[in-house]
Amino acid sequence: METTGGAVTARGLGKRYGRSWALRGFDLHVPVGSVCGLLGPNGAGKTTAVRVLTTLLRADEGTASVAGHDVAAHGDRVRRSIGLVGQNAAVDEVLSGRQNLEMFGRLHHLGSRRAAARADELLERFRLADTGRKPVGAYSGGMRRRLDLAASMILAPPVLFLDEPTTGLDPRSRDEVWGAVRELVAGGTTVLLTTQYLEEADRLADRISVVSSGRVVAEGTPGELKSRLGGDRLDLVVRDPAALAGAAGIVRRVVGAEPDTDVENRRVGVGVEDRVAALTEVVRALEEQRIGVEDVVLRRPTLDEVFLHLTEAEEETTR
Amino acid sequence: MNATAAPSAPSAAGPAHGEAGGFAARVRWAVADGWTITRRDVLHWLRRPGQLVAGLLFPVMMLLMFGFLFGGAMTVPGGGDYREFLMPGMFAMTMVFGVGETVTAVSHDMARGVTDRFRSMPMAPSAVVVGRCAADMLRSAITLAILLGCGLLAGWQWNGTGGEAAAAVGLLLLLRFSLVWLGIYVGLAVRGEGAVTAVHTLEFPLGFLSNAFAATATMPLWLGTVADWNPLSSTVTATRELFGNPGWGGETWIAQNALLMAVVWPLAIVAVFFPLCVRRYRDMAG
Numbered sequence: 001m002e003t004t005g006g007a008v009t010a011r012g013l014g015k016r017y018g019r020s021w022a023l024r025g026f027d028l029h030v031p032v033g034s035v036c037g038l039l040g041p042n043g044a045g046k047t048t049a050v051r052v053l054t055t056l057l058r059a060d061e062g063t064a065s066v067a068g069h070d071v072a073a074h075g076d077r078v079r080r081s082i083g084l085v086g087q088n089a090a091v092d093e094v095l096s097g098r099q100n101l102e103m104f105g106r107l108h109h110l111g112s113r114r115a116a117a118r119a120d121e122l123l124e125r126f127r128l129a130d131t132g133r134k135p136v137g138a139y140s141g142g143m144r145r146r147l148d149l150a151a152s153m154i155l156a157p158p159v160l161f162l163d164e165p166t167t168g169l170d171p172r173s174r175d176e177v178w179g180a181v182r183e184l185v186a187g188g189t190t191v192l193l194t195t196q197y198l199e200e201a202d203r204l205a206d207r208i209s210v211v212s213s214g215r216v217v218a219e220g221t222p223g224e225l226k227s228r229l230g231g232d233r234l235d236l237v238v239r240d241p242a243a244l245a246g247a248a249g250i251v252r253r254v255v256g257a258e259p260d261t262d263v264e265n266r267r268v269g270v271g272v273e274d275r276v277a278a279l280t281e282v283v284r285a286l287e288e289q290r291i292g293v294e295d296v297v298l299r300r301p302t303l304d305e306v307f308l309h310l311t312e313a314e315e316e317t318t319r
Numbered sequence: 320m321n322a323t324a325a326p327s328a329p330s331a332a333g334p335a336h337g338e339a340g341g342f343a344a345r346v347r348w349a350v351a352d353g354w355t356i357t358r359r360d361v362l363h364w365l366r367r368p369g370q371l372v373a374g375l376l377f378p379v380m381m382l383l384m385f386g387f388l389f390g391g392a393m394t395v396p397g398g399g400d401y402r403e404f405l406m407p408g409m410f411a412m413t414m415v416f417g418v419g420e421t422v423t424a425v426s427h428d429m430a431r432g433v434t435d436r437f438r439s440m441p442m443a444p445s446a447v448v449v450g451r452c453a454a455d456m457l458r459s460a461i462t463l464a465i466l467l468g469c470g471l472l473a474g475w476q477w478n479g480t481g482g483e484a485a486a487a488v489g490l491l492l493l494l495r496f497s498l499v500w501l502g503i504y505v506g507l508a509v510r511g512e513g514a515v516t517a518v519h520t521l522e523f524p525l526g527f528l529s530n531a532f533a534a535t536a537t538m539p540l541w542l543g544t545v546a547d548w549n550p551l552s553s554t555v556t557a558t559r560e561l562f563g564n565p566g567w568g569g570e571t572w573i574a575q576n577a578l579l580m581a582v583v584w585p586l587a588i589v590a591v592f593f594p595l596c597v598r599r600y601r602d603m604a605g
């Protein structure tokens with residue numbers, strides 16, 4: 001299968017479990033040397049996609065290639081070109097970090113001496129060198145993740161897959177993992193990572209593919225996706241239900257977009273691009289009109305809103 | 320190659336994984352990979368000797384319990400020493416019951432994602448399962464050696480030639496070898512805790528529905544027939560014969576051909592489950 005410069009290419013991938021499709025019509029193109037973030041809620045099909053692309057699972061439909069090799073026909077060649085960090089840290093808990101890395105080095109046919117040397121290098125690089133004989137079972141979540149990353153790059157793979165690399169980690173460990181990933185990327189590794197967090201995709205990825213119900217529903221740079229959503233949200237709650245229409249009118253005029261109104265909760269909400277200007281202008285105009293306000297919040301869109309918005313946009317374009 | 324990412328990182332396309340490797344090279348790497356997997360278990364034993372000892376204690380306890388606690392209450396058909404009669408059954412039972420450890424190890428690796436990591440690496444698809452089997456056989460051999468020693472201390476002995484005794488030990492290990500493949504398959508195919516439960520559910524009928532403790536002739540006909548055709552029974556009868564220990568005898572074809580069947584049964588189980596294991600490991604449907 002030809003690749004046209006893609007480190008990862010998927011066309012119409014489908015994977016079925018019983019009657020339901022975990023993946024259906026899944027298309028993806030990741031250029032060499034870039035970082036692609038697969039962003040989606042729990043159950044969207046991210047792990048299934050990664051498992052198909054890393055030859056762990058056979059797709060029922062469609063084709064995919066990784067590093068120029070078809071995953072179905074040349075799984076062995078794909079496996080020589082990839083590193084995988086799965087959803088849970090797949091390292092031996094009884095062995096020490098060094099013993100783990102030595103084992104994986106031997107399995108990459110480095111021979112015992114080179115495997116030991118490589119293990120030491122990687123321990124140093126991922127700041128695990130002083131863990132000594134300690135079993136991995138006694139590591140913190142962040143240390144385990146870093147060991148997992150180290151194990152996936154014994155042979156500096158051209159393409160690295162990371163499935164939710166920071167889920168369940170505390171902020172400090174998360175920063176450590178992000179740092180390690182950035183270093184790899186700086187060295188030219190192509191990375192495909194999955195995440196449930198917009199922030200993570202934003203920080204690490206060149207391009208984001210939003211996954212929902214087994215397919216990519218939106219694709220673009222983090223900036224593009226954000227502007228499609230209209231950035232942050234401004235929510236305000238009026239005191240008097242009768243003033244709702246007036247407040248909505250002010251918001252429409254100041255922000256220049258049609259707000260959502262929620263009569264039951266006396267709430268007006270809208271996406272804003274210039275946070276501070278929108279907030280000050282709206283508040284000033286409300287005061288001028290003497291509309292009593294109970295609450296005003298400026299907040300980032302929740303992931304639910306992002307998905308809802310992007311899925312709706314997708315449905316409109318396909319309609 | 321990504322020089323900046325990992326200055327001294329060995330190339331992913333190095334000669335070790337080259338396409339050009341012929342059949343001999345592939346076999347050599349499969350063996351090397353299998354040994355690395357086996358070595359992992361050996362390292363486990365070294366790091367957690369307590370676990371290994373605890374695993375060995377169980378069969379020894381069983382042996383002593385059956386040998387001394389119930390020993391007086393049982394009579395051997397046609398006379399003969401009770402413990403001489405009992406030991407071959409105990410040895411064979413231990414071969415059956417140890418399979419739970421295989422299933423636990425395999426399903427633990429599955430649940431932890433370790434199996435997936437191996438599967439995403441360029442290894443021979445047989446290496447992981449073969450390495451697992453080799454490690455378990457190593458442990459079985461140690462267990463059996465200790466049990467034979469305990470048996471001798473408890474008054475058991477073999478009355479045949481050394482060669483016959485060695486053949487009996489070989490048959491016991493062959494039975495375990497076949498069951499290890501069954502255990503690996505269950506570990507790969509059944510997800511989560513279900514796998515261990517499934518094997519414990521299998522172990523008991525396989526262990527007790529046999530001629531290890533009772534003559535099949537004394538059972539209801541259908542039960543006796545099932546017990547007669549239990550692979551464990553063939554191994555027990557054959558090892559009793561080879562060790563020169565007293566047995567139940569038996570008129571049925573299967574009892575008359577115990578030696579043959581003690582070889583045929585395990586080989587048949589391996590012939591079915593080895594290919595299933597390799598296929599399951601490679602494709603991991605579901």
Ligand SMILES: Nc1ncnc2c1ncn2[C@@H]1O[C@H](COP(=O)(O)OP(=O)(O)O)[C@@H](O)[C@H]1O
Pocket residue numbers: 017021022040041042043044045046047048049605
């Ligand atoms: N082994 C499986 N058997 C049955 N259904 C599965 C299996 N794995 C995943 N699924 C289903 O496929 C869908 C996608 O799952 P997954 O790829 O794990 O999503 P994500 O990684 O985005 O959370 C979910 O609805 C999930 O329940």
Ligand SMILES: [Mg+2]
Pocket residue numbers: 046047048087163164
């Ligand atoms: Mg997932």
